[in-house]
Amino acid sequence: MRAITVRSYGGPRQAQVVETEVPVPGPGEVRVRNQAVAVHPADTAVRSGLLGPLLGEPPFRLGWDTAGTVDALGAGVAGFAVGDRVLGLSHWFATRNGTHADFAVLPADRLAPAPDGLPATVAAALPLNGLAALQGVDLTGLTGGDTLVVTGAAGSLGHLAVQFALARGLRVLAVAGPHDREELTSLGAEFVERGEHLAAALRRVAPAGADAVLDAAGIGAPLSAALRDGGRFVAVRPPAAPEPERGIEVVVLNVVPDAAALAELAAMAADGRLDVRIDSVHPFEAAADAHARLDGGGTRGAVVLAL
Template sequence: MRAIVVRTFGEPGVLEVAELPAPEPAAGQVRIKVAAASVNPVDLATRSGALSAFLPELPAYPLGWDVAGTVDAIGDGVADLAPGTEVIGLSDWFATLSGTHAEYVVLPAGAVTAAPAGVAPELAATLPLNGLTALQALDLLDLSAGQTLAVTGAAGAVGGFAVELAARRGITVLGVAGPADRAFVSGAGATPVSRGDDVAGTLRALAPGGVDAVFDTALIGADALAAVRDGGRYVGVFGPAAPGTERGIDVQAVSVHSDAGQLAELVFQVETGALTLRLARTLALADAAEAHTLVAKGGLRGRVVLTP
């Protein structure tokens, strides 16, 4: 099968379309014939070598976390996912190094759920990593209806899902984003907050006592933390970039993991219109370098997706 791999860390040109053996599912696993797979910032960080300290030494690293496709084969003990089922899933990539930017991928059945009905695989593939990151971050924050949450990067892939999910829980959301994204942020259920040099000051003008929590998807760090009330909560998306704790604020970083039950919950939200899927561009697997270049430029609203 064809798969995108990195043998030497560097610029997008190091990406290679390699021929690899098609994986076989073991007990409790399913093999998915890939229809679409998103390109995420973590893929760029892996390709560039920014995450090399966290990786074992291997001759090649197959990339990709998200997948939408069709179950092609199942291992022993898999009862609820039959061949032919259209599914989405998440590869816990740092644990498995099973890349989804390929023609086939094997995942644990517990990482896979039925795809949202009536949704094209290119759109469905944008849900797993970013949706689960948002959902699991909100679970860490553990806010109640009526409490106030600030989301930085509120128009981004993770931030947009977080705003919609939090608003559905009755949480008051302040969405930090650029002027061009005010309509999206408002439509997602948040009060738009202008992005600028003094995020804390802007947020505290709206919440004088400080917000109850911040979900910092834009990695603003200390300035986002300064907007949180004493004893509040801060969750980021990258542990090493999290600010030091102060004023009794609980500081954590979400470490996303696959969860078929939570993924099914997100699928339900998509099917009922509560979550918005956004696709920026679809490219062929062989155009992975172009996809990485587009994502690196920033400013996209929605994910770039590869199709075999």
């Protein structure tokens, strides 16, 4: 089978498509024939060597998400049958079980049914980004009427987080580029244009300071000034977590696989209750192009590989 492997650190062309053996599911595991997978900043961080001091030397197979059909079942698996449409999450940093391949093997409890009306490209954008957005909003601890800043609000994770926060009755200050003003305000968020003096711009619309920040864009310490004393800063990228000050609590998001939540997200996306933004879809063989798209910045939704 084909798999996307990093053999040495470097630029997008180091995300190489190589031939390898088809994995065999063990007890409690499911083999999925992938139809689409998403490429994330976490993948590009591995490929570039940014995380090299933590990971050691390649090779690594990349990938967090799977979206496709059940191809084979390991012993003891119940609730799935060959041919079922599924989506799922492999926590790469914990497992190093990369899903960017023709086939992926995951524990059955990491998979959820994919509704028939949900395109595979959309399903692939949900596991990591959807669960991270949902759990990130949970970590803010906010309730109805509180003010939440979401950076990277035009990206896949941020755009989903805006929707989850609005559904909970929060006041959402959505930070993005000027081209996304109409999209974000149509959802019900208040738009704040990203820029050099972002914290001051946020203070102009929330003079008392926001109650929490969900920093999907990885802006980091400069955002702390937008928070009230005792607010909460949820960092999506650990290197961007600021030092605590003024009683601000800093929390680093570590997404947790949750099949039940993922099934609900898939159902919401299928019936139109959740808008899943797709930036671009690339052929699997063009993985390097997908990595280059992410490296270039300014993505507006998920970057997806179609198999």
